[in-house]
Amino acid sequence: xxxxxxxxxxxxxxxxxxxxxxxxxxxxxxxxxxxxxxxxxxxxxxxxxxxxxxxxxxxxxxxxxxxxxxxxxxxxxxxxxxxxxxxxxxxxxxxxxxxxxxxxxxxxxxxxxxxxxxxxxxxxxxxxxxxxxxxxxxxxxxxxxxxxxxxxxxxxxxxxxxxxxxxxxxxxxxxxxxxxxxxxxxxxxxxxxxxxxxxxxxxxxxxxxxxxxxxxxxxxxxxxxxxxxxxxxxxxxxxxxxxxxxxxxxxxxxxxxxxxxxxxxxxxxxxxxxxxxxxxxxxxxxxxxxxxxxxxxxxxxxxxxxxxxxxxxxxxx
Amino acid sequence: xxxxxxxxxxxxxxxxxxxxxxxxxxxxxxxxxxxxxxxxxxxxxxxxxxxxxxxxxxxxxxxxxxxxxxxxxxxxxxxxxxxxxxxxxxxxxxxxxxxxxxxxxxxxxxxxxxxxxxxx
Numbered sequence: 001x002x003x004x005x006x007x008x009x010x011x012x013x014x015x016x017x018x019x020x021x022x023x024x025x026x027x028x029x030x031x032x033x034x035x036x037x038x039x040x041x042x043x044x045x046x047x048x049x050x051x052x053x054x055x056x057x058x059x060x061x062x063x064x065x066x067x068x069x070x071x072x073x074x075x076x077x078x079x080x081x082x083x084x085x086x087x088x089x090x091x092x093x094x095x096x097x098x099x100x101x102x103x104x105x106x107x108x109x110x111x112x113x114x115x116x117x118x119x120x121x122x123x124x125x126x127x128x129x130x131x132x133x134x135x136x137x138x139x140x141x142x143x144x145x146x147x148x149x150x151x152x153x154x155x156x157x158x159x160x161x162x163x164x165x166x167x168x169x170x171x172x173x174x175x176x177x178x179x180x181x182x183x184x185x186x187x188x189x190x191x192x193x194x195x196x197x198x199x200x201x202x203x204x205x206x207x208x209x210x211x212x213x214x215x216x217x218x219x220x221x222x223x224x225x226x227x228x229x230x231x232x233x234x235x236x237x238x239x240x241x242x243x244x245x246x247x248x249x250x251x252x253x254x255x256x257x258x259x260x261x262x263x264x265x266x267x268x269x270x271x272x273x274x275x276x277x278x279x280x281x282x283x284x285x286x287x288x289x290x291x292x293x294x295x296x297x298x299x300x301x302x303x304x305x306x307x308x309x310x311x312x313x314x315x316x317x
Numbered sequence: 318x319x320x321x322x323x324x325x326x327x328x329x330x331x332x333x334x335x336x337x338x339x340x341x342x343x344x345x346x347x348x349x350x351x352x353x354x355x356x357x358x359x360x361x362x363x364x365x366x367x368x369x370x371x372x373x374x375x376x377x378x379x380x381x382x383x384x385x386x387x388x389x390x391x392x393x394x395x396x397x398x399x400x401x402x403x404x405x406x407x408x409x410x411x412x413x414x415x416x417x418x419x420x421x422x423x424x425x426x427x428x429x430x431x432x433x434x435x436x437x
Contacts, residue, residue: 004339021354025361047346055339068347075351075374079358084366091370094351098377101344105388107396114380117403122373122410129414130366133421148363148428158360166353173345177338183391185335260393261400268397272404279408286415 003174009050010170017043018163024080025155033080037073044072047170061104071097082149084130088123095119109254189227191251191259196223199232199249206246209234216240336389344385352378365420365427369413376406 003010016039023036048068052059074093081087095118102111135146152158192199196215203209215223216233224233230245261269355374362368380399387395417427424431 004342017350021357025357044350048343051339051343051346058337058339060340060343064343068343072347072350072354075354078370078374079354079362079367084364087367087370091373094374094377098351098381101347101381102384105344105384107384107387107399110380110384110396110399113400113403117407118373118377122407125410125414126366126370129417133366133418133427135425146364146427148426148430149367151363152361153363155361158357161360162353162357165356166349169349169353170346173349174342177342177345180338180341180389183335183389256393257396261397264394265397268401272401275408276404279411283411283415286412286419 002178003171004178005047005050005054005174009046010174011167013043013047013050014163014167014170015043016040016046017166018159021076021080021163022155022159024076025152025159026080026082026150027155028151036080037076040076041069041073044069051174063100064104067097067100067104070094071101082145084134084149085127088126088130091126092119092123095123106253109257189230189249189251191256192227192245192249193222193225194259195251195255196225198255199223199225199245202246202249203232203243206248208243208246210236212237335391338389341385341389345382348378348382348385351375351381363429365417365429366414368429369410369417372409373406376402 020036020039020041020043023032024040025031025036026033048065071094074090074097077090078087078094081090095114099111099114102108102114200209200215213234213236215225216235217223226232227245231242232245234241234243352375355371355378358371358374359368362371380402383395383399383402385395387393420432421427
């Protein structure tokens with residue numbers, strides 16, 4: 001079977017990327033990080049151009065290239081920057097770029113949830129911990145790096161392993177993706193048949209729903225909402241009338257996502273809830289030792305005070 | 318004249334339009350490359366916090382692949398699973414960072430080598 005990209009370009013790109021990433025990883029002495037970054041960027045560009053060249057009629061959106069290059073470049077900077085704070089900030093850039101990719105894939109809700117949860121919550125925790133858990137530098141050498149930040153461990157070996165994995169993955173993906181089942185175009189509004197109240201509300205808003213109307217039902221009791229022809233069958237004064245759906249009536253991403261979440265994965269929500277509870281308990285237990293110490297101190301202090309009061313009381317008497 | 322015929326400048330309109338598999342392959346390549354970058358970072362960096370950041374990078378790559386497949390198959394389950402990926406990432410960050418702070422208090426260092434005696 002054929003790859004959907006020229007194999008020479010693919011493997012040349014992967015080899016270039018491996019050399020680039022290897023050079024970009026931090027080293028003790030002066031390291032050619034800039035050259036490594038440029039090589040890796042050339043490699044990504046080569047593979048993307050190679051992909052586009054073979055499939056000129058199936059190109060992604062132009063913004064895809066912008067976001068993916070920003071995402072991969074800042075991901076490289078996360079692993080190659082010697083200062084942890086900058087690595088965390090570059091990770092935020094990766095998150096922003098990949099939420100852009102989510103938007104291109106029409107997953108609007110997840111794009112914004114990603115920014116709020118990752119960039120807003122998780123990364124701030126990381127930044128706090130980075131600031132809590134670093135030694136204060138002495139006055140004279142502010143710029144000195146810790147040894148474990150300045151040097152990476154076995155960069156050559158790890159890069160070779162990683163890029164062999166990438167070569168295997170991309171070969172598999174580029175060979176297998178043409179044989180994926182072709183998806184038939186479908187109206188995204190098919191879900192409307194499951195949500196009669198939503199349809200009713202929208203009809204009311206458009207003044208198409210009169211008092212006393214109700215949905216005509218099929219033999220199995222489901223309402224007759226035809227999303228393909230965009231009509232709704234309504235029983236009005238004893239007769240069945242077909243009403244055209246208003247233009248504004250569409251299923252939005254959030255609605256479809258929520259419906260899928262609650263309808264098909266209700267058990268998973270419970271598991272996620274238990275997981276979060278356990279994580280919360282775990283974090284409390286892990287950080288509790290310090291509090292216990294304080295409690296002991298408080299108890300001792302209280303005892304001392306009580307003794308002092310008792311002594312004073314007996315002296316006064 | 319547009320040299321590349323299907324290069325549409327605006328965002329794809331509407332979820333219902335199916336995506337072709339070469340376009341899917343573009344997104345999957347980005348996802349695979351990001352995963353491998355995270356993996357290399359996890360193997361090479363010696364700072365505990367950066368290692369956890371690299372696992373987050375790998376989560377992120379998995380998320381892109383999930384969303385791309387969800388878009389290809391016009392099915393929202395992929396997006397639903399990204400919610401759970403986010404949940405796991407949040408739980409992991411809370412636990413791992415609490416552990417990192419504890420470890421740092423014990424040895425005053427974030428290096429992985431300091432905890433080398435735990436191996437084996």
